[in-house]
Amino acid sequence: MSAGLAESPTALADRGELALGLPESYLAAGHTLGSWLTSTDHKRIAILYAISITVFFFLGGAAATMVRLELFTPKADVVGADTYNKLFTLHGVIMVWFFLIPSIPTTLGNFLLPLMIGARDMAFPKLNLASWYLNILGGLLTASAMLAGGIDTGWTFYVPYATVFSNSAVSLGVLGVFVSGFSTIATGVNVIATTHTLRAPGMTWFRLPLFVWALYTTSLIFVLATPVLAVTLLLVVAERAFDLPIFDPARGGDPILFQHLFWFYSHPAVYIMILPAMGVISEVITCFARRRVFGYTFMVYALLAIAVIGFFTWGHHMFTSGMSPFAALVFSFLSFIVAVPSAIKVFNWTATLYRGQIGFESPMLYALGFVGLFTVGGLTGLFLASVPIDVHVQDTYFVVAHFHYIMVGASVSAYFAGLHFWWPKVTGRMYPETWAKFAAILMFFGFNLTFFPQFIAGYLGMPRRYHVYPPEFQIWNVLSSSGAAVLAVAYLMPLGYLTWSVLFGERARNDPWNASGLEWRTTSPPPRENFLGKPEVLAEPYNYHPEGAPPVKDQPRIPAQGSLT
Amino acid sequence: MLAWLMPEQASVQAPRVDAIFLALTAISGAIVLLVVGLVVAFSIRFRRGSKANRDALPSLVAREFEIGWTAATLFVFVFIFWWAASAEIRAYVAPKDAIEVHVVAKQWMWKTQSSNGAREINELHVPVGAPVRLILTSQDVIHSFYVPAFRLKRDALPGQQTETWFKATKTGTFHLLCTEYCGTDHARMLGRIVVMEPEDYARWLSAQPEGDDLAHAGERLFAERGCAGCHAPGSGVHAPGLAGLWGREIPLAGGRTATVDGAYVRDSILQPKRDVAAGYEPIMPSYDGLLSDGEIQELTAYIRALGAGPRASRTPGRPPLSSRVPGAARDRSPAMVPGAPVDDGPAPAGAATRP
Numbered sequence: 001m002s003a004g005l006a007e008s009p010t011a012l013a014d015r016g017e018l019a020l021g022l023p024e025s026y027l028a029a030g031h032t033l034g035s036w037l038t039s040t041d042h043k044r045i046a047i048l049y050a051i052s053i054t055v056f057f058f059l060g061g062a063a064a065t066m067v068r069l070e071l072f073t074p075k076a077d078v079v080g081a082d083t084y085n086k087l088f089t090l091h092g093v094i095m096v097w098f099f100l101i102p103s104i105p106t107t108l109g110n111f112l113l114p115l116m117i118g119a120r121d122m123a124f125p126k127l128n129l130a131s132w133y134l135n136i137l138g139g140l141l142t143a144s145a146m147l148a149g150g151i152d153t154g155w156t157f158y159v160p161y162a163t164v165f166s167n168s169a170v171s172l173g174v175l176g177v178f179v180s181g182f183s184t185i186a187t188g189v190n191v192i193a194t195t196h197t198l199r200a201p202g203m204t205w206f207r208l209p210l211f212v213w214a215l216y217t218t219s220l221i222f223v224l225a226t227p228v229l230a231v232t233l234l235l236v237v238a239e240r241a242f243d244l245p246i247f248d249p250a251r252g253g254d255p256i257l258f259q260h261l262f263w264f265y266s267h268p269a270v271y272i273m274i275l276p277a278m279g280v281i282s283e284v285i286t287c288f289a290r291r292r293v294f295g296y297t298f299m300v301y302a303l304l305a306i307a308v309i310g311f312f313t314w315g316h317h318m319f320t321s322g323m324s325p326f327a328a329l330v331f332s333f334l335s336f337i338v339a340v341p342s343a344i345k346v347f348n349w350t351a352t353l354y355r356g357q358i359g360f361e362s363p364m365l366y367a368l369g370f371v372g373l374f375t376v377g378g379l380t381g382l383f384l385a386s387v388p389i390d391v392h393v394q395d396t397y398f399v400v401a402h403f404h405y406i407m408v409g410a411s412v413s414a415y416f417a418g419l420h421f422w423w424p425k426v427t428g429r430m431y432p433e434t435w436a437k438f439a440a441i442l443m444f445f446g447f448n449l450t451f452f453p454q455f456i457a458g459y460l461g462m463p464r465r466y467h468v469y470p471p472e473f474q475i476w477n478v479l480s481s482s483g484a485a486v487l488a489v490a491y492l493m494p495l496g497y498l499t500w501s502v503l504f505g506e507r508a509r510n511d512p513w514n515a516s517g518l519e520w521r522t523t524s525p526p527p528r529e530n531f532l533g534k535p536e537v538l539a540e541p542y543n544y545h546p547e548g549a550p551p552v553k554d555q556p557r558i559p560a561q562g563s564l565t
Numbered sequence: 566m567l568a569w570l571m572p573e574q575a576s577v578q579a580p581r582v583d584a585i586f587l588a589l590t591a592i593s594g595a596i597v598l599l600v601v602g603l604v605v606a607f608s609i610r611f612r613r614g615s616k617a618n619r620d621a622l623p624s625l626v627a628r629e630f631e632i633g634w635t636a637a638t639l640f641v642f643v644f645i646f647w648w649a650a651s652a653e654i655r656a657y658v659a660p661k662d663a664i665e666v667h668v669v670a671k672q673w674m675w676k677t678q679s680s681n682g683a684r685e686i687n688e689l690h691v692p693v694g695a696p697v698r699l700i701l702t703s704q705d706v707i708h709s710f711y712v713p714a715f716r717l718k719r720d721a722l723p724g725q726q727t728e729t730w731f732k733a734t735k736t737g738t739f740h741l742l743c744t745e746y747c748g749t750d751h752a753r754m755l756g757r758i759v760v761m762e763p764e765d766y767a768r769w770l771s772a773q774p775e776g777d778d779l780a781h782a783g784e785r786l787f788a789e790r791g792c793a794g795c796h797a798p799g800s801g802v803h804a805p806g807l808a809g810l811w812g813r814e815i816p817l818a819g820g821r822t823a824t825v826d827g828a829y830v831r832d833s834i835l836q837p838k839r840d841v842a843a844g845y846e847p848i849m850p851s852y853d854g855l856l857s858d859g860e861i862q863e864l865t866a867y868i869r870a871l872g873a874g875p876r877a878s879r880t881p882g883r884p885p886l887s888s889r890v891p892g893a894a895r896d897r898s899p900a901m902v903p904g905a906p907v908d909d910g911p912a913p914a915g916a917a918t919r920p
Contacts, residue, residue: 081749081750081751081752081753082749085746085748085749085751152748152749153746154746158706158707158745158746160705160706160707160723161706161707161746161747161748164706165672165705165706165748166748249722249723249724249725250723250724252836254724255707255722255723255724256722256725289611294627294631295627295631298631298635320709320718320719320720321707321720321722321727322719322720322722322725322727322728325653325654325657328653329650329653329654332646332649332650332653333646333650336642336643336645336646337639337642339638339642340635340638340639340642343634343638344631344634344635344638346600347600347634348631350600350603350604350607351627351630353603353604353607353608353611354607354611354622355611355617355618355619355620355621355622356607356611356619357611357613357614357619358607358608358611358612358613359612359613360608360612368604368608371600371604372597372600372601372604375596375597375600375601376593376597379593379596379597380593382589382593382642382645383586383589383593385646386585386589386645386646386649387649387650387653388578388581388582388585388649388652388653388656388716389582389585389586389589389649391582391716391717391718392582392586392713392716392717392718394709394718394744395709395711395718395744395745395746396744456570459570459571459572459586460570460571460572460713461572461711461713461714461740461742463711463742463743463744463752464744464746465746465751465752466751466752467752468752468753469752470740470755547621548621549621550619550620550621551619553613553614
C-alpha cells in the first residue's frame with residue numbers, strides 16, 4: 001500500500017494503522033462506476049441498496065407529503081380525487097416493497113451478516129448482486145407505471161377493483177412488485193445459506209448476535225411467504241391483462257380468495273419489516289448499556305415464535321368481509337398469542353438497561369425511541385385483534401396509525417439507529433453527533449405528533465383513503481399534517497449531515513463504540529476480505545462484562561483513542 | 566373530554582365496544598407507563614458513571630423474571646381475547662323479529678330497501694329501539710357499510726351476500742361512510758342513517774310512495790320471468806316446489822345436502838347445475854345476466870316468505886303472502902299455514918317439498 005492512498009478519502013481510516021501494511025479498504029478497491037455496478041462484494045452491494053432505497057424512501061415520502069398537505073383541510077384543495085388516490089397508492093407501494101421490506105436486510109444485513117459471523121462474503125455473491133438488479137428492475141417497472149398515469153388501487157390491489165374496474169396502470173405496477181419479489185427471495189436464500197455454512201469456527205448458533213438471528217428468521221419468511229405474493233400478483237395480471245376469469249365475481253370468481261392470498265403474504269411481511277429492526281435494537285441497546293442482553297435464549301425463541309405464529313394470523317385483516325365468526329375468533333386468538341413474544345422482547349430490552357452503564361449517543365436515542373414507539377404500536381395491535389373493536393376501526397385512521405407506529409415509528413427508527421451505529425464501520429467516518437442527537441429527538445416528537453392524533457381520528461370514525469372528510473375530523477388532521485412537516489425535516493437532516501460526514505467527517509476508529517461484535521474486530525472501513533486473519537470466536541455474544549461481574553464505566557472512543565484489534 | 570374523544574353511542578353495540586376499548590386503553594396505558602417509566606428510571610439511575618449499585622443478578626432471578634412476565638403477558642392477553650370474543654359471539658346473531666333491510670352498494674352510492682317497501686338512496690330511516698337486520702351486496706366492487714355511531718361495519722361484496730344487524734338506541738342523524746376503497750369518489754360515498762321515534766317512523770313510512778315490499782315484488786317476478794312455469798304447484802314440469810323450503814336442509818344429487826338460505830337460492834338461480842336437488846334432472850337454465858342483484862334479492866325474499874310464518878313487518882290489511890300461494894293448504898308444509906308455529910329448526914332431510 002502506497003502512502004499516497006492514505007490521502008484519498010476512501011483509503012484506510014487511520015493513518016497510524018497504515019504502517020502495519022494493512023490491505024486497502026473495500027471502498028478503495030475501485031473508483032469507477034463499473035467497479036460498483038459489477039461488484040460482488042456484499043459491502044458494496046449493501047451500499048448500492050442503501051442508495052436505491054434512499055431514493056425510493058424520498059419518493060414515497062414526497063407522495064406522503066402531498067397526502068398530508070391535502071388532508072390539512074376537509075375539502076379537496078390541493079389535488080383532485082384521482083390524483084389523491086394515485087398518491088396514496090404510490091406512497092404505499094413504494095414504501096412497502098421498495099423501502100421497508102428491503103431496508104434493513106439488504107443494507108445493514110447485507111453489509112454486516114458476513115462480518116458478524118466471521119465470513120469473507122455471502123454464500124452466493126453473484127446472486128446477491130443479481131438481487132439488487134432485480135430490485136432495481138422492479139422499481140423501474142413500478143416507477144414507469146407512475147409515468148404511465150399512476151395506479152389508483154391502494155397498495156393492497158383489492159379485486160375486483162384492481163382487475164376489472166380500475167383504469168390505471170395496474171398491470172405494470174403489479175409486475176414491478178412481482179419482479180422485486182424475486183430479489184427478496186434471492187436475498188432470503190442467500191442469508192439462510194450464509195448463516196448455515198459460513199459461520200467462523202466457534203460461532204455456534206447460540207453465539208450468534210441477535211441481529212443475525214433476526215435476519216435469519218426474516219429470511220425464512222422471505223422464502224416461505226414471497227412466492228405466495230408472486231402467485232397472487234400473477235393471477236391479478238392474468239385477469240387484468242388476459243381477461244382470464246379468476247377473481248371477478250361476475251364470472252364465478254371470489255374476491256375474498258384474493259384477500260386470503262394477499263394477506264397470507266402481507267401479514268408475515270409486517271414481520272419482515274419488524275424482525276430485523278428488533279435485531280438492530282438488541283445490538284445497540286447492549287452496546288450503550290454496556291451489558292449482556294437479558295435472556296438471550298428467550299430473545300432467540302421469541303424471534304422464531306414471531307416468525308412462525310405470524311404465518312397464522314392473516315385473517316385478522318378480514319374480520320369485516322363476512323368471515324365466519326368462528327374463523328374470526330381463531331384468527332383473533334392467534335393474533336393475541338403472537339403479541340406475547342413481542343412483549344417478551346420489550347421487557348428484555350428494558351431489563352438489559354438495568355444495572356448498565358448507559359450512554360446516550362445518537363444510536364441509543366433512536367433505540368430508546370424505538371422501544372416506546374414499538375410498545376404503543378404493538379399494544380394497539382391488541383385492539384385490532386379484538387373482533388368487536390376491529391369491526392369499528394377497520395379501514396379507519398386507527399389502523400393507519402397502528403401500522404405506522406410499527407413500520408415507521410419502530411422499523412425506521414431502528415434503521416436510523418443501525419445506520420448511525422454502523423456508519424463509522426461502513427464509511428470509516430464519524431458523523432456530527434450533536435446534529436444526529438437533535439435529529440433523533442426531532443424524529444421521535446415529529447412522529448408522535450403525526451400519528452398519535454390518527455388513533456383518535458380513527459376511533460371517532462374517520463375512514464382511510466378519503467381525500468375529503470367530514471369537518472369534525474379536521475382538528476386531528478391539522479395536528480397530523482403539522483407533525484408530518486416536523487417529521488419531514490427530521491428525515492432530511494440525516495441526508496444532509498451523513499452526506500457531509502462522508503466527505504468531511506473525522507476518521508473513525510476501528511471500534512468507536514467499544515462494541516463486542518465481530519464486525520468491530522476489523523478495520524473501518526473493512527478490507528474486501530473483511531478480516532485480516534481467520535477469525536475465531538471464543539466468547540458468548542455481548543461480552544461487555546465478565547459473567548457475574550458488573551459493567552464498568554467505559555467511554556466510547558469518539559474520536560480520541562483508537563484501537564486496533 | 567372523553568365525549569370529545571369518542572364517537573357518539575347510538576346503538577346497543579356501541580357501549581359494549583367502548584367498554585372493551587376503554588379497558589384495553591387502560592391496560593395498554595399501564596403497560597406503556599410501566600415500560601417508559603422503567604426505561605426512564607433506569608436511564609437516569611444507571612447513566613454512565615452514576616454511583617448506583619451494579620452487582621450482577623443471580624441467574625436464577627433472571628430466569629424467574631423471564632418466566633414470570635411471559636406467563637403474566639399470556640394471561641392478560643388471553644383474558645382480553647376471551648372478553649372481546651364473548652362480546653362478539655353475543656352480538657353475532659340478529660334477533661328474529663328484526664326489520665330486514667337490503668342494501669345494494671355501487672360506485673358511489675348506497676341503495677337501501679326495507680322489507681316494508683321503503684326504498685331510499687344514501688339514506689336509511691329506522692325506528693329507534695327496533696333491531697334492524699342488514700343484508701348487503703354490491704353491484705360492482707367491494708364497499709363497506711360503516712356507521713361509526715353504531716360501531717357497525719360490514720363489507721358489501723359483489724356476487725355475495727353479507728349480513729349484520731344493529732339496534733339504534735338514540736334518535737338523530739348519523740354518518741354512513743364507505744370504508745372499503747372503491748375508486749374515484751370513495752370519499753364521497755356517504756349517506757346518513759336517520760333514527761326516529763316509532764310513531765314518527767310510522768308517519769314517515771306512510772308518506773313514502775306506495776311500493777311493493779320485496780316479497781311481493783319477488784312474487785310478481787316469479788310469474789313474469791317464467792319461474793312459475795316450472796316451480797308453481799301443478800306445473801307439468803318435474804321441478805321442485807318452493808313452498809316451505811326456506812331454512813330446510815335438502816338432499817342434493819350425489820348424496821350431499823344443502824341448507825336453503827340466501828346463498829343457496831342465489832346459486833340455484835345463477836348456477837342451477839351446480840347443486841341439483843336429489844331426484845330432479847338438471848334442466849333449469851342459468852339466469853346469470855338475466856336478473857339483477859336487486860331482483861335476485863326480491864325472488865329470495867319471496868321464497869323466504871313462502872316458507873316463513875307470519876312476519877311482524879307485513880303490511881297491515883293485506884292477506885298474508887302464504888295464503889295467496891297457489892295450491893291447497895294441505896299440499897304445503899305446516900310452516901305455511903297461517904297461524905301455525907314457526908319451526909326454524911332444520912327439518913328432517915328428504916321431506917317432500919314437491920306438491
